[in-house]
Amino acid sequence: MTRHHRTFFRQLFRWTLLILTIPLALLTWFTGSAVQDFSYQQTRAELLARSELIKGQLARLLDQKDLAGLDRLIKTIGPEAGTRITVIASDGLVLADSQNDPARMQSHANRPEFILALAQGQGFSTRHSSTLNERLMYAAIPLRTKVSQQPAAVLRLAVPVSDIDLALKSIQLRLLLTALAIILAAVTLAWLFSRRLSRPLEQLTLNADHYARGEFSRDHLADNDQPMSREVAGLSQAMKRMARQLDEQISRIGSQRMQLETVLAGMIEGVIAVDMDQRILYLNHAACRLFQVRQTNHQGQPLEEVIRHASLLELMARSLVSVQPLEEELLLQRPQTIHLTVHGVRLLGHHQKQLGALLVLHDITRLKRLETMRRDFVANVSHELKTPITAIQGFVETLLDGALNDRQHAREFLEIIQRQSGRLDAIVDDLLSLSRLEEEIKEEQAELILQPLLPVLTEAARACAPKAEAKRVSLDLNCPGELSGLINEGLLEQAVVNLIVNAIKYSPEQSRVEIRGCCRQGHIEIQVIDEGVGIEARHLPRLFERFYRSDKARSRKLGGTGLGLAIVKHIMEGHHGSVTVQSRPGSGSTFTLFLPQPDQTAQPKRPVM
Incomplete structure (x- = not known):
């Protein structure tokens, strides 16, 4: 069930109005009653005074038993005084009346004013007169004669109540109009008083509502020039302090939450x-x-x-x-x-x-892959080193067993030992070179300098020329002289040499190896293209892994260590580039080195120490 709450203004206005109007209404009612009582008292006193003035004359006429003279006197002075005058015998018989014939009037023995006058010396009543058919106020006193001290009759005076009521109504009307004017003023004052007290509270309520919605900058009391009580002003200041503290706390919590969400969102x-x-x-x-x-x-x-x-x-x-x-x-x-x-x-x-x-x-896929590569690397290194070492040990043992005396076989064995030692030395050199490259890339120690590529490619081709001539393979170089890049001359030359050497090894005699340099699609490309046996597609994804060979028997026969392409890959990573291969069996291979194209205003990059 929904409970409807009245506003503070309405309640305050209602109670203030009640407090002001109820006492005023009661005061008006009591004042009217008091005026009425006072008027009635005054009328009774006036009737008694008139009775005292005429009772002497009436008593003498009673002593003389002159009832006719009594009736004439009453009918004379009654109209002049505007008062009904009646003389009633002690037994209730009407002796004289100023407005009616006594002989035709009923006994007044049961009239309350008559009874009170005989019993107490005075009698008053206000009632409807059956004789005159109107409301009258009666005042009665006993009449004593000289003959007897007992009341011989009762003198009764009466005036119409309507005359008194008319005067009272005039007075009450003025009182009512005055009361209405005062009530109207009270309503106005109550409204102003209630509005003055409730307005700041309404503004505080609006402020609290805005605070509840998080709008801490809104302050409805700031632009309000109406004076506030000390208590309301204190409450307003307390709410403002609370709003500032809440705003600061919510801002702090929001900032901390944003920081936390940023950290969590940025976590790998x-x-x-x-x-x-x-x-x-x-x-x-x-x-x-x-x-x-x-x-x-x-x-x-x-x-x-x-x-x-x-x-x-x-x-x-x-x-x-x-x-x-x-x-x-x-x-x-x-x-x-x-x-x-x-x-x-x-x-x-x-x-x-x-x-x-x-x-x-935690994504540990790379760690798992590195662990697998480490195990494979250890196994491959062990295998690659064990093969020449086993061969060397075998031929050394053969020589020690007596083959040394056979000069022809001894020379052949020593040449094999020399080749295996050279192969072992090449593997160790490549491993050291690979380790050094990894360390330089990790520490960003490779010095990259903006320089032309043509001299580097020319020197690489010159270094491979003897092997190419020995196999009658022609080396063709095609590179613009203005092509420049941010490179480490020695490392890039080593990478190109490794690619050219591989191309020569796997190319037939009287074939051609082409070295190209160009700028394409925002990067520099260096391509080594051969006309060799090609590589099957299943070997291409792993071709740049350490000790991986697509044709192990052919590679060992040609003297490869299985580390040349891995060295090329690491050199390109040190240049912030990459290496790719395209090949099909019987159609040769194309190895491409990708280098980022430098800004023309780029400065040489020094090693980070």
Whole structure:
């Protein structure tokens, strides 16, 4: 049931009006009654005074038994005085009357004023006269003669009440008009008084309503020139202080919340928070990205409707009831499997009240891949080093067992040992070079200088010329002289040399290897194109991994270490570029180095120490 509250102004106005008008109405009523009583008292006193004036004459006529003379006297002085005069014998018989024939009048023995006059010496009454058919006020006194001390008769005087009432009505009308004027003034004063008291409170109510809506800058009392009581002014100041404090606190909380949301949104770890009913409290961008969920406001939605992953939902359910933090690894089946480490804890609020649970998801796919690469690298290094070492040990043992005396075989064995030692040295050199490149890239120590590319490509081709001539492979260089880039001359030359050497190794005799340099689509391209055997498509994604070979037997026969392309990849990463390959079996291969095109006003970049 809705309860309707009256406004403070209406209540104050009503009670103020009642306080002012009720006493005034009572005062008017009492005043009217007092005036009426006073008028009646005055009339009674006047009737008594008249009675005292004429009773002597009437008593003498009674002593003389002159009833006719008595009646004539009364009929003479009655009209002159405007008063009805009646003389009643002690037994109630009317002896004389100023307005009627006594002989025709009834006995007045039962009249109240007559009875009171005989009993108390005075008698008064106000009643309807059956004789005159109107209301009269009666005053009666006893008449005593000289013959007897007992009342011989009763003298009664009467005047019409209508004359008194007419005068009273005139007085009461003036009182009523005065009272109405006072009431009207009281209403006006009550309205002004109530409005003066309620107006500031109404403004305070409006202020409180705006404060409740967060509009702390609105102040309806600021533009109000009406004076306020000390209490209302104190309340207004207290509310203003409260509003400022609330505004500051809400701003501080909003700022902290924005900072927290910014931090959570910027985290690479996924964050999922739910309440006790597993409805989402927070889901950051990283979590949306991991589970391929649209980055919208999911607050209040059931977690199972947004993220459909049974293991994660089961972990969240256990996190809601577990006192200890939980940790598990989850897999997300995508085109490439994603490995996650998930930590689950309870969310606790004030007084350790549980609000829900929180999951933090760490993408460890790269770490898993690096771990796999580390294991593969250790296995490959062990295998690559073991092969030449085993060969060297075998031929050394053979020589020690007596083959050293056979000069022909000894020389052959020593040449094999020399080749295997050279291969071992090349592997170690490439490993050291690769390690050095990784460290320089990590520490950003590679010095990049804006310079032309043609001299670098020319020097790389010159360095590979002997191997090309030995295999009768022609090297063609095509690069504009004005083409420049931010490069490390030594490292870029090494990358190009590695590509040219590979192209020569895998190209047939009397073929051609082309080195091109150009600027295309906002970046610089350096291409090494051969006419070799080509590479199958299944090998292309892993071609730049360490020790990976598309044709292991052919590679070892040609003296490759399996690290050349990995070195090229790391060199390009140090140049903020990349390397790609396009190849088909029997159609040759094209290796492309991509470098960012420098700004013409760019300054040389120095190493960061």
